[in-house]
Amino acid sequence: MRLASPSHILVAASLVALAGCSQEQASPAAGPGGPGGAVEVGYVVTHPQSVERSTSISGRVVAHSTAEIRPQVDGIVKTIAFQEGRAVEAGATLFELQDQKFRAAYDAAAAALAKAQASEAGAQSTFDRSDRLAKSSTVSQQVLDEARTALLQATADVEVAKADLETAKINLDNTVIKAPIAGIIGTADVSVGSLVTANQTDALATIRTIDPVNVDLVDTSANLLRLRQDVEAGRLGRNGTGAPTVTLTLENGQTYEQKGEISLATVNVSQTPGTFTLRSTFANPQRVLLPGMFVRATVDVGSMPNAYLIPQRAVQRDATAKPVVYVVSADGKAEQRAIVTNGNKNNDWIVTEGLNDGDRLIVDGFQKISAGAAVAPVEAKVDKNGVVGQSLAPSTATQAPAVVGGEPAK
Template identity: 70%
Template structure:
């Protein structure tokens, strides 16, 4: 009885193993290999892609004037409001002018005396000249009269110059704004003694509308841009200076666009950089001198370039950017890329890809070059999210895959 029970158990176990073997045979693909991996792809289309250079810089005033006295004296009044707009020619300071007024009056009197002496010398010369024609005076007397006249004329010119100098000094007792702009705080008060061309400025005026931004770039980037232009990989549409957009320190975009106004013609020997200066309208005085900003400079347009999602670009063992495409026979091919920066969430690729190729953007974690795949067309939104759901692996119980 015990032997019979054992034989029945062995037969049942054999049937169970046979059944499991049959089911496994039905699920396996022909040839016994694993099914091709599904990958999401997008079709590549060449397009003209704007190229921008991302640079950092600081805001500087369009013009700066440091106000210093040109005479010695005592400040009599301060005639501006600190931190406000002033116009060229506005009175800023007044220096006591009594001493300079007296000097001007003395110079005017000296001029009058010199002019009187000139008239007397002129009359003496004219008289001696008439008498000399009648041989009534000697030639020596005529020469002496001529010399006296010339001396009197020179004295008049000297007196006029002295009067002009006194006039300038008197005018300089009223210190005016040389440019329009925002004036800062006064470094002196009423009653302070100031001296001619002193080191400390009385106040500083800065023009900040428009305002300048000094941007720094490397000489290597400059050479690379020139090579791209000469090779036809980069060109500008239309004429005019390149436009510039700013990002402020708080991450906000500055609404007004600027233009490149000049570039230095030398490269720093210590840093290997050169400076670009951009000019921006600043009616609301948002940009202040000394502020740090980031700028995007429009370098032009690259024709026949590809925008490749960043998620589709990887790095090879040597650090080169690579991507995978699906061939006509559904095989994976690896491509080495040449990139020229980024645009949004995409790399700008100029070499390594072709029009109409199927670029793998999802599922490449499970593939390698030469592998067979099942391509499924996908779409990618502006945030780089793939909108194509791929089938789940066989060990996931048949559940559908989530969006990547």
């Protein structure tokens, strides 16, 4: 048998040693991100709080009250007594019509009343005389009955004359057209000398009350049912007392400084779009809100106690599309939790079920984990825009710094 030379034995031993070193380098003591293969994740601690619940609804400004001015008698416009686009008080004179024929009619009715009253006085005297004579049997009962009938007719004529005089007075008064409500009056649709007729179709002018002013809000019936269910279940802290407050966002994006409240809800749902209307009322001293404006309203529907606000980025979806989150368990593993959300507030989901006080909610790094995976938690902070800021400690001296939000974490 041929024996290997000493030089061959040394070469073989060197190769074995090199292979052993390569295996050791290929099997590091710790996996990426943390000791023992744990993945570093950023977390925030959850705490329950009272969360104000609101809903955003589109709406349109409408006048609190509107009056279209129309004449009650025929006539020629003699005077226009207001300034267009200005405020008018209730009872202020707006138009005057020529009143000669109505004044003459009033005078004639007054004269007719005086004549009827004189006839009544004569009939009363005749009746009294006949009554005395009848008691002494000087006149017959028939004469007394005729005197009584004449007196009753004269009294009735007086009442008719009074009614005619009242009608003439109303027509005369209607030649002066006054404002039925206070508000802002628009343009006059007639001019001096125009002929107008009683109860005509076209209005002479329109008055709108815009302080206070109404905003009609339209929402779906499905949201109405959901809101009613939340109120009845006590999830919104309401017991049916107190009107919800409303905040408006104008068309230019600015928030209207005055807050309003819900003043009316319709009792029926529109059949075609399936919507219902809420009416809110706002003070409008500066006349910022004008009828016809479109606005966006935020309605404060209540407050949910013991709810959690969590960043939207922390919510995932399972195979059935239900919302889930990952929390760090007591033994340092990623635990998947099913949650129940009830809308959102700014960039946070409102969670009503599935979380506990003090849970360490994973907000970063969950893309690399699954349920039951070992994790190395690092506390993080989430700003109002949902951006995570944290410091992930490197597992080895040569590990690159963790990148959060597109920049190396400090």
